[in-house]
Amino acid sequence: MAKKIAKSTAAVPKKKQVSRASTVTMPPPLDAPDARVLDRLWATVLSRKDASPSESHSARLLARGTAKIAQKFGEEAVECVIEAVAGHKPSLIAESADVLYHLLVLWVDAGLRPEHIWAELSRREGLSGIAEKAARKPLAMEGLPTKKIP
Numbered sequence: 001m002a003k004k005i006a007k008s009t010a011a012v013p014k015k016k017q018v019s020r021a022s023t024v025t026m027p028p029p030l031d032a033p034d035a036r037v038l039d040r041l042w043a044t045v046l047s048r049k050d051a052s053p054s055e056s057h058s059a060r061l062l063a064r065g066t067a068k069i070a071q072k073f074g075e076e077a078v079e080c081v082i083e084a085v086a087g088h089k090p091s092l093i094a095e096s097a098d099v100l101y102h103l104l105v106l107w108v109d110a111g112l113r114p115e116h117i118w119a120e121l122s123r124r125e126g127l128s129g130i131a132e133k134a135a136r137k138p139l140a141m142e143g144l145p146t147k148k149i150p
């Protein structure tokens with residue numbers, strides 16, 4: 001496998017090899033924000049459960065209930081899709097942040113902690129999506145009729 005990679009990178013012009021290596025292997029700066037911001041934001045949103053809707057956007061959303069929160073999350077996701085397809089990276093960053101914030105509000109509303117989702121992601125680590133799909137039981141095995149409707 002290592003041989004194969006060495007062979008394929010040898011075909012890449014030298015200039016490209018350097019820039020690719022620098023984006024893939026350069027560690028982020030030590031003081032760079034990282035994904036722990038999600039845990040902190042979740043705790044902030046949770047703390048807003050009993051706050052005044054006039055002072056906190058999270059409190060306002062939580063007070064409006066699950067359907068509204070889910071609707072807002074869906075709207076933000078669609079905006080994210082639009083920016084991704086348009087290829088607007090700065091807007092995609094902003095919309096991605098909106099999606100994550102609204103997803104955290106959904107988790108708080110549902111009584112979920114980030115650890116529940118981190119655990120599920122960890123469980124899937126190293127499991128190929130292709131292999132997982134191939135291992136799924138056919139619907140007929142789960143009690144559904146096997147005969148086609150004529």
Ligand SMILES: N=c1c2ncn([C@@H]3O[C@H](COP(=O)(O)OP(=O)(O)OP(=O)(O)O)[C@@H](O)[C@H]3O)c2ncn1[C@@H]1O[C@H](COP(=O)(O)O)[C@@H](O)[C@H]1O
Nearest residue numbers: 041044045048055056057058059060061072097098101102
């Ligand atoms: N990350 C966010 C964040 N992202 C987006 N938004 C708000 O989400 C709102 C989206 O506006 P929209 O017009 O789309 O939605 P809307 O006001 O519900 O309007 P309708 O669709 O209902 O008409 C704006 O008010 C944004 O400011 C956020 N509000 C808060 N946070 C974080 O949550 C923390 C707590 O915020 P509060 O709960 O407001 O104290 C903040 O410190 C931030 O870290």
